[in-house]
Amino acid sequence: MQNSEAISLSSSDFRHAISLAGKCIERNNKTIPTLSMIHARANGVFEATGTDLDVLVSASVPRAGSAEATFLIPDYRSIIGAVKAGGGSDVTLEPAEGKFALASDTLSVEVVSNIAADDFPLSGQLIAHDEFTATLSHEQLRSLRRIAASISKAETRYYLNGIYLHHIDGTTFRAVATDGHRLSVIDLEIPDASGALEGIIIPRKAIRLLLEMIGNKAGAADPGIAFRVGTGMLRNREDSTAPERKGVSRAHFSLRAGNASVTLATKLIDGTYPDYARVIPSESGRSFLFKSAEFRRALEAVSFGSKDVRAVRLDFDSEGATVSAKYVSGIASAVRISCQHSGEPWEVGFSGSHLIDMIDAAGGDEFVLSAADATGPALIKNPADPDWTGVLMPCRL
Amino acid sequence: MQNSEAISLSSSDFRHAISLAGKCIERNNKTIPTLSMIHARANGVFEATGTDLDVLVSASVPRAGSAEATFLIPDYRSIIGAVKAGGGSDVTLEPAEGKFALASDTLSVEVVSNIAADDFPLSGQLIAHDEFTATLSHEQLRSLRRIAASISKAETRYYLNGIYLHHIDGTTFRAVATDGHRLSVIDLEIPDASGALEGIIIPRKAIRLLLEMIGNKAGAADPGIAFRVGTGMLRNREDSTAPERKGVSRAHFSLRAGNASVTLATKLIDGTYPDYARVIPSESGRSFLFKSAEFRRALEAVSFGSKDVRAVRLDFDSEGATVSAKYVSGIASAVRISCQHSGEPWEVGFSGSHLIDMIDAAGGDEFVLSAADATGPALIKNPADPDWTGVLMPCRL
Numbered sequence: 001m002q003n004s005e006a007i008s009l010s011s012s013d014f015r016h017a018i019s020l021a022g023k024c025i026e027r028n029n030k031t032i033p034t035l036s037m038i039h040a041r042a043n044g045v046f047e048a049t050g051t052d053l054d055v056l057v058s059a060s061v062p063r064a065g066s067a068e069a070t071f072l073i074p075d076y077r078s079i080i081g082a083v084k085a086g087g088g089s090d091v092t093l094e095p096a097e098g099k100f101a102l103a104s105d106t107l108s109v110e111v112v113s114n115i116a117a118d119d120f121p122l123s124g125q126l127i128a129h130d131e132f133t134a135t136l137s138h139e140q141l142r143s144l145r146r147i148a149a150s151i152s153k154a155e156t157r158y159y160l161n162g163i164y165l166h167h168i169d170g171t172t173f174r175a176v177a178t179d180g181h182r183l184s185v186i187d188l189e190i191p192d193a194s195g196a197l198e199g200i201i202i203p204r205k206a207i208r209l210l211l212e213m214i215g216n217k218a219g220a221a222d223p224g225i226a227f228r229v230g231t232g233m234l235r236n237r238e239d240s241t242a243p244e245r246k247g248v249s250r251a252h253f254s255l256r257a258g259n260a261s262v263t264l265a266t267k268l269i270d271g272t273y274p275d276y277a278r279v280i281p282s283e284s285g286r287s288f289l290f291k292s293a294e295f296r297r298a299l300e301a302v303s304f305g306s307k308d309v310r311a312v313r314l315d316f317d318s319e320g321a322t323v324s325a326k327y328v329s330g331i332a333s334a335v336r337i338s339c340q341h342s343g344e345p346w347e348v349g350f351s352g353s354h355l356i357d358m359i360d361a362a363g364g365d366e367f368v369l370s371a372a373d374a375t376g377p378a379l380i381k382n383p384a385d386p387d388w389t390g391v392l393m394p395c396r397l
Numbered sequence: 398m399q400n401s402e403a404i405s406l407s408s409s410d411f412r413h414a415i416s417l418a419g420k421c422i423e424r425n426n427k428t429i430p431t432l433s434m435i436h437a438r439a440n441g442v443f444e445a446t447g448t449d450l451d452v453l454v455s456a457s458v459p460r461a462g463s464a465e466a467t468f469l470i471p472d473y474r475s476i477i478g479a480v481k482a483g484g485g486s487d488v489t490l491e492p493a494e495g496k497f498a499l500a501s502d503t504l505s506v507e508v509v510s511n512i513a514a515d516d517f518p519l520s521g522q523l524i525a526h527d528e529f530t531a532t533l534s535h536e537q538l539r540s541l542r543r544i545a546a547s548i549s550k551a552e553t554r555y556y557l558n559g560i561y562l563h564h565i566d567g568t569t570f571r572a573v574a575t576d577g578h579r580l581s582v583i584d585l586e587i588p589d590a591s592g593a594l595e596g597i598i599i600p601r602k603a604i605r606l607l608l609e610m611i612g613n614k615a616g617a618a619d620p621g622i623a624f625r626v627g628t629g630m631l632r633n634r635e636d637s638t639a640p641e642r643k644g645v646s647r648a649h650f651s652l653r654a655g656n657a658s659v660t661l662a663t664k665l666i667d668g669t670y671p672d673y674a675r676v677i678p679s680e681s682g683r684s685f686l687f688k689s690a691e692f693r694r695a696l697e698a699v700s701f702g703s704k705d706v707r708a709v710r711l712d713f714d715s716e717g718a719t720v721s722a723k724y725v726s727g728i729a730s731a732v733r734i735s736c737q738h739s740g741e742p743w744e745v746g747f748s749g750s751h752l753i754d755m756i757d758a759a760g761g762d763e764f765v766l767s768a769a770d771a772t773g774p775a776l777i778k779n780p781a782d783p784d785w786t787g788v789l790m791p792c793r794l
Binding site: 074075077078079080081082083084085086087106107108109110111112113114297298300301302303304305306327329330331332333334335336337 | 471472474475476477478479480481482483484503504505506507508509510511694695697698699700701702703724726727728729730731732733734
């Protein structure tokens with residue numbers, strides 16, 4: 001069945017590459033059929049690319065043979081399912097006019113496609129000129145999980161829909177996320193940073209895809225992520241009267257995911273990040289030291305095991321604290337926890353799910369909550385980790 | 398905190414009992430608030446009961462102390478979540494007028510309830526007179542999984558919405574399920590059967606709950622299930638002119654689930670089961686022997702890994718068979734499989750998901766499909782297991 005024009009590669013590499021490229025494809029895209037497809041290109045390697053026009057992911061894996069071809073793969077999830085169920089260690093792809101054939105062991109699939117591969121929007125994310133380059137470790141990228149929950153989803157404040165990254169001092173860079181109710185900050189050391197980075201906003205989707213691709217497991221060898229920020233290729237047309245766009249507009253991340261070389265290219269959010277620093281309170285005022293696991297379990301208990309925890313009340317007395325919640329269904333619950341503090345009896349309320357997210361992000365066995373009063377922002381710190389900071393607005397009781 | 402009126406039991410027993418009782422509660426019941434609650438009763442044991450008026454489940458677990466009480470537990474899923482997250486090995490329940498308190502280790506929950514426990518419909522499922530009693534093993538009950546997928550969900554043919562169980566010969570009883578497109582039969586040996594069983598229809602929900610409760614693990618010791626069929630307690634009122642209802646109308650199953658003694662009581666479906674025997678073809682005609690795992694994988698491959706497999710085509714030639722499917726999205730796929738047969742080339746179509754269900758139900762390494770022609774029912778048998786029979790109607794190609 002195989003001929004000289006066939007592209008051959010391992011079944012698991014094929015599935016891995018198209019599933020990585022598919023990560024940025026929006027399931028509910030109906031208006032532009034091309035954006036639901038994977039762009040496949042065989043030259044020295046097999047390269048699969050997917051895009052939603054804002055974010056583009058390319059994954060390259062090794063291949064056998066020398067035939068070169070470019071074609072589109074529709075319905076990639078079905079193709080992955082079929083190849084996986086069909087078994088066989090290798091797949092063979094044979095593109096032809098208006099269709100392509102896929103074969104593996106006993107399986108043969110023929111896919112008709114009436115869209116030309118040239119129609120795929122490949123070039124929109126290219127960087128014409130690097131303004132800033134750096135190398136992040138997988139571990140550093142993974143640490144962005146500790147602030148990602150604070151990224152806003154409100155479309156009206158689109159400039160909060162990402163992580164703000166900017167230069168602080170020396171080789172220290174700060175990543176910030178906030179949705180107006182909570183704010184998280186983490187500082188990263190990037191010794192090989194080169195060029196200027198006044199401040200960029202990396203969209204939530206790019207962050208989510210990168211975190212999915214590197215996974216949770218810290219590998220023995222951390223291959224690192226090449227990170228580039230620059231201006232896009234697309235310039236104004238010569239007859240345009242619009243002002244020339246300035247500043248950086250694109251970021252690229254290049255990394256290894258298993259057997260694949262991946263590039264994620266994203267547009268940056270074009271907006272002004274608010275002056276977040278004035279929201280972070282000082283550590284003066286009331287200060288409370290909690291055991292993280294005990295507090296977290298108390299929050300789950302008063303929220304009846306649900307992740308969707310409503311407002312919880314903290315009552316501090318001389319012996320510790322009570323975490324409590326009341327529900328419309330007529331259930332009221334309370335849990336006693338230990339808490340070290342030196343202040344007067346006091347009470348304050350927070351969103352329970354935000355508190356759980358913050359405790360998870362703080363990490364460690366203990367955390368400190370500091371607040372000047374019950375209406376202003378509260379500071380959350382892990383005493384063992386000065387690089388991370390959480391800020392949470394209280395709820396009315 | 399604990400007083401002499403408190404009911405105390407292990408936290409895991411408490412959660413197990415109310416989660417078993419909750420299994421028959423319909424989540425979307427809004428009209429009768431009592432039916433979303435668990436009826437709790439402490440006498441010698443702690444007994445939790447739930448019902449949807451057709452099916453009732455009671456679970457009893459050991460308790461400490463002697464206080465007796467009856468009360469209702471609203472929102473049992475939240476209570477389970479809270480008790481689990483709150484930790485502690487025991488729970489203490491203190492019913493009072495219009496509310497009850499629950500405490501475990503550091504957790505305290507107060508539940509307000511404005512419905513009296515007497516309003517709970519406990520008695521509807523009692524059997525006044527046993528017509529038939531028997532003991533099933535857990536293994537025999539579990540074997541009903543092999544026919545349960547064939548139970549109809551069509552409300553218009555309500556008499557197909559369950560498993561038909563009837564006496565065949567000696568100590569052999571036959572369980573049947575069909576939805577008009579497929580039919581499955583399994584024969585059970587019940588040596589201690591006592592009384593007459595002309596034929597009952599056990600509703601799908603009761604079968605599903607029983608299968609959930611006994612789980613998949615075959616235990617070393619099989620404690621058995623006491624099975625009773627009889628007439629209900631509710632008689633016509635004296636001034637009623639309706640004809641007195643005849644025949645059996647209720648079934649009870651008593652079993653052990655972990656540390657709990659469980660009784661499931663169900664109404665039987667009041668209807669006439671069709672004469673299914675005339676649908677079962679003889680094994681004459683064309684006969685094809687397949688390797689089960691190979692055929693199953695082929696079905697998954699042509700359905701692109703989805704469980705929701707559409708019509709598949711089987712083409713038999715002198716060397717084996719091809720399983721194939723065509724999709725509107727322009728993808729056509731085919732898989733070659735081995736098949737022993739001695740007939741002419743032939744083709745036939747089936748619902749892929751029904752075929753997968755049948756292969757799973759047949760069990761074993763091989764199965765035989767026999768058919769007289771491509772429009773009549775096909776017989777599916779596992780050569781190693783004469784007790785099970787599957788029948789499948791073909792699709793038009």
